[in-house]
Amino acid sequence: MNRQVPDRDRISISLKTSSVTTFHRSSNTIWSFDRAGRPLGHFYQGHTFRRTLDNRWFEKSRKMYQGETFRTVIPIDSAPILSRLAALQSNLDHRDTYDTAEVQNTINRIGRLTPESLEADGQSFRNLYSPIGILPPDQYRALVIQISEGCHYNRCTFCSLYQDIPFRIKTMDEIEAHALAIKSFFGKGLSYRNSIFLGDANALITPMNVLVPAIKQIRGVFPEITTFTAFMDVFTGYKKNSRDFTALFKLGLKRPETIVFGN
Numbered sequence: 001m002n003r004q005v006p007d008r009d010r011i012s013i014s015l016k017t018s019s020v021t022t023f024h025r026s027s028n029t030i031w032s033f034d035r036a037g038r039p040l041g042h043f044y045q046g047h048t049f050r051r052t053l054d055n056r057w058f059e060k061s062r063k064m065y066q067g068e069t070f071r072t073v074i075p076i077d078s079a080p081i082l083s084r085l086a087a088l089q090s091n092l093d094h095r096d097t098y099d100t101a102e103v104q105n106t107i108n109r110i111g112r113l114t115p116e117s118l119e120a121d122g123q124s125f126r127n128l129y130s131p132i133g134i135l136p137p138d139q140y141r142a143l144v145i146q147i148s149e150g151c152h153y154n155r156c157t158f159c160s161l162y163q164d165i166p167f168r169i170k171t172m173d174e175i176e177a178h179a180l181a182i183k184s185f186f187g188k189g190l191s192y193r194n195s196i197f198l199g200d201a202n203a204l205i206t207p208m209n210v211l212v213p214a215i216k217q218i219r220g221v222f223p224e225i226t227t228f229t230a231f232m233d234v235f236t237g238y239k240k241n242s243r244d245f246t247a248l249f250k251l252g253l254k255r256p257e258t259i260v261f262g263n
């Protein structure tokens with residue numbers, strides 16, 4: 001802690017189980033990071049920005065239009081954000097937090113971030129996953145595990161999310177390798193993930209003799225995350241019986257997201 005720096009120029013650091021937040025009062029700047037030091041979001045003078053895991057930045061805001069409020073999410077140039085990140089890094093010694101080893105480790109990780117390391121991190125994410133088309137809004141903090149790719153139905157006329165991705169269910173070896181690679185990628189940042197989302201668009205079509213061992217295997221890799229969700233179309237719902245759903249519920253499946261077709 002540097003006592004020569006005025007209070008308003010010090011960085012306040014809040015360390016939580018799932019994330020780290022820094023606050024610089026004089027510039028009204030907030031950063032949030034996961035526990036691996038990976039930037040999650042940034043607040044600067046009234047503007048809110050989010051980083052995606054593939055290393056793109058978006059500005060989130062609310063706009064009024066004809067008396068109604070709409071949420072907007074707009075892709076932005078990351079250069080101004082990265083220069084503010086560099087400013088944070090150069091001020092990290094001016095913090096008013098009494099250090100623990102945990103704070104120090106996290107600060108060190110944040111201090112080592114560079115535009116190149118963030119891009120490499122985004123590339124690692126892209127190597128881990130085929131494109132993730134969509135998630136339910138309450139699953140944005142979920143850990144996605146793609147036990148299948150694409151959409152088994154893939155015929156809704158309004159939807160092009162998986163048109164170019166042939167549907168397939170992964171083998172058990174592929175699922176295990178995928179889960180272990182995800183665990184290695186997120187590292188300490190796993191504490192930010194509060195459930196597991198089984199991808200892609202209709203993972204519950206997977207036959208029970210593959211789905212049950214796959215979920216058990218995933219639970220073995222991520223014992224700290226006990227809740228699962230997945231999309232499910234109505235036809236798949238009919239293919240599974242109440243015994244199947246009871247078994248999946250006992251394994252942690254809390255809510256299949258049912259899709260009602262609109263084609």
Ligand code: SF4
Pocket residue numbers: 151152153154155156159160161162201233259
């Ligand atoms: S079931 Fe979902 S992902 Fe598949 S085509 Fe229809 S809307 Fe798209």
